[in-house]
Amino acid sequence: MGELKAALITGVTGQDGGYLAKLLLEKGYEVYGLFARRTSDTLWRLRYLGIDSQVKLIEGDLTDVSSIARALEQCRADEVYNLAAQSFVATSWQQPLLTGQVTGMGAANVLEAIRLTNRGIRFYQASSSEMFGKVQHPIQDETTPFYPRSPYAVAKLYAHWLTVNYRESFGLHASSGILFNHESPLRGLEFVTRKVTYAVARIKQGRQQELRLGNIDARRDWGFAGDYVEAMWLMLQQTEGDDYVVATGRNATVREMCEIAFRHVGLRYENHVVIDPALYRPAEVDVLLGNPAKAKARLGWQARLTLNDLIPIMVDADMERVAKE
Ligand code: NDP
Ligand code: GDP
Numbered sequence: 434m435g436e437l438k439a440a441l442i443t444g445v446t447g448q449d450g451g452y453l454a455k456l457l458l459e460k461g462y463e464v465y466g467l468f469a470r471r472t473s474d475t476l477w478r479l480r481y482l483g484i485d486s487q488v489k490l491i492e493g494d495l496t497d498v499s500s501i502a503r504a505l506e507q508c509r510a511d512e513v514y515n516l517a518a519q520s521f522v523a524t525s526w527q528q529p530l531l532t533g534q535v536t537g538m539g540a541a542n543v544l545e546a547i548r549l550t551n552r553g554i555r556f557y558q559a560s561s562s563e564m565f566g567k568v569q570h571p572i573q574d575e576t577t578p579f580y581p582r583s584p585y586a587v588a589k590l591y592a593h594w595l596t597v598n599y600r601e602s603f604g605l606h607a608s609s610g611i612l613f614n615h616e617s618p619l620r621g622l623e624f625v626t627r628k629v630t631y632a633v634a635r636i637k638q639g640r641q642q643e644l645r646l647g648n649i650d651a652r653r654d655w656g657f658a659g660d661y662v663e664a665m666w667l668m669l670q671q672t673e674g675d676d677y678v679v680a681t682g683r684n685a686t687v688r689e690m691c692e693i694a695f696r697h698v699g700l701r702y703e704n705h706v707v708i709d710p711a712l713y714r715p716a717e718v719d720v721l722l723g724n725p726a727k728a729k730a731r732l733g734w735q736a737r738l739t740l741n742d743l744i745p746i747m748v749d750a751d752m753e754r755v756a757k758e
Pocket of ligand 1: 443446471475494496519520559611613615
């Protein structure tokens with residue numbers, strides 16, 4: 434038996450942070466989470482997963498490089514997963530500079546802290562299909578040129594290329610996972626799947642009547658967060674760092690996703706969804722569709738849950754939550 438491995442997760446209180454922490458704990462890791470202390474209840478996801486007492490929280494902020502270096506020293510991490518970000522596309526037009534500082538420069542801070550303290554640490558960067566933006570090829574893989582369409586995507590692109598550059602410049606074991614949208618009952622309420630499943634539960638239980646949405650003709654390649662965190666871990670177990678697209682290879686419109694959610698509780702979306710042009714984005718990503726062939730061939734990874742499995746699970750979880758509210 435080797436020594437216990439240690440991992441540091443930035444963004445441990447987010448959707449993916451929770452699922453990844455659970456996976457690593459199950460694999461016997463010592464799991465540390467960088468925790469930006471805020472006033473609201475940010476530990477609810479770790480509690481929901483039953484792991485809040487097992488994750489060791491270290492106070493720190495992605496914009497403060499010294500706090501990251503201190504965290505690395507404290508936990509002696511073998512692997513660092515950089516999941517922290519201002520992660521909501523729509524907010525990135527309201528707060529473009531903050532998004533650049535956290536989502537872009539934040540990754541630079543983590544990479545610098547690793548370079549200066551221990552170059553043996555393996556690094557994962559949470560890159561995004563949003564980087565493909567105005568898509569340059571109908572099906573996107575690791576060779577597809579990028580065309581970001583939001584301050585969020587521009588910041589992610591900087592972090593992505595810096596990850597590639599630190600691998601090439603300093604020989605860091607650094608990997609960039611270009612993940613397509615992934616959802617779960619732990620998804621933030623601002624994202625469209627969870628906004629819909631939560632509203633469906635409220636409508637079904639007579640708490641509200643209508644649901645306001647923006648562009649429901651947008652298409653996304655949606656998968657399950659619990660599946661996607663396995664791909665992150667697998668990337669760091671390879672001999673060398675690399676870039677991988679992680680997707681299901683199938684997509685659907687927001688409209689179709691709504692149909693699945695409402696139908697699951699015997700409702701019709703047409704009777705409740707109201708289009709609100711105020712929710713349109715200044716520049717839209719109309720369609721995303723990933724080709725996960727490389728992840729399958731090299732990592733043996735494949736998405737298990739489809740949108741048809743996932744949305745009913747999310748609606749059921751929200752039905753329970755709303756009933757308790
Ligand atoms: P979440 O928004 O759920 O989580 C983001 C996390 O970042 C939270 O824990 C948040 O903490 C933390 N955070 C924000 N600002 C700071 C800061 N300044 N310092 C330290 N921590 C900070 O995102 P997801 O879990 O959904 O996504 C994980 C990562 O993957 C993100 O980088 C996201 O952009 C990226 N990604 C996600 C996709 C998806 O479909 N989910 C697709 C592709 C990429 P707090 O809770 O305190 O706010
Ligand atoms: P994104 O792909 O990271 O931006 O994930 P989101 O879940 O925020 O948005 C997915 C798609 O749904 C985008 O094309 C949005 O324009 C579209 N959409 C339509 N209505 C809404 C809405 O009310 N909220 C959100 N978040 N997205 C919406």
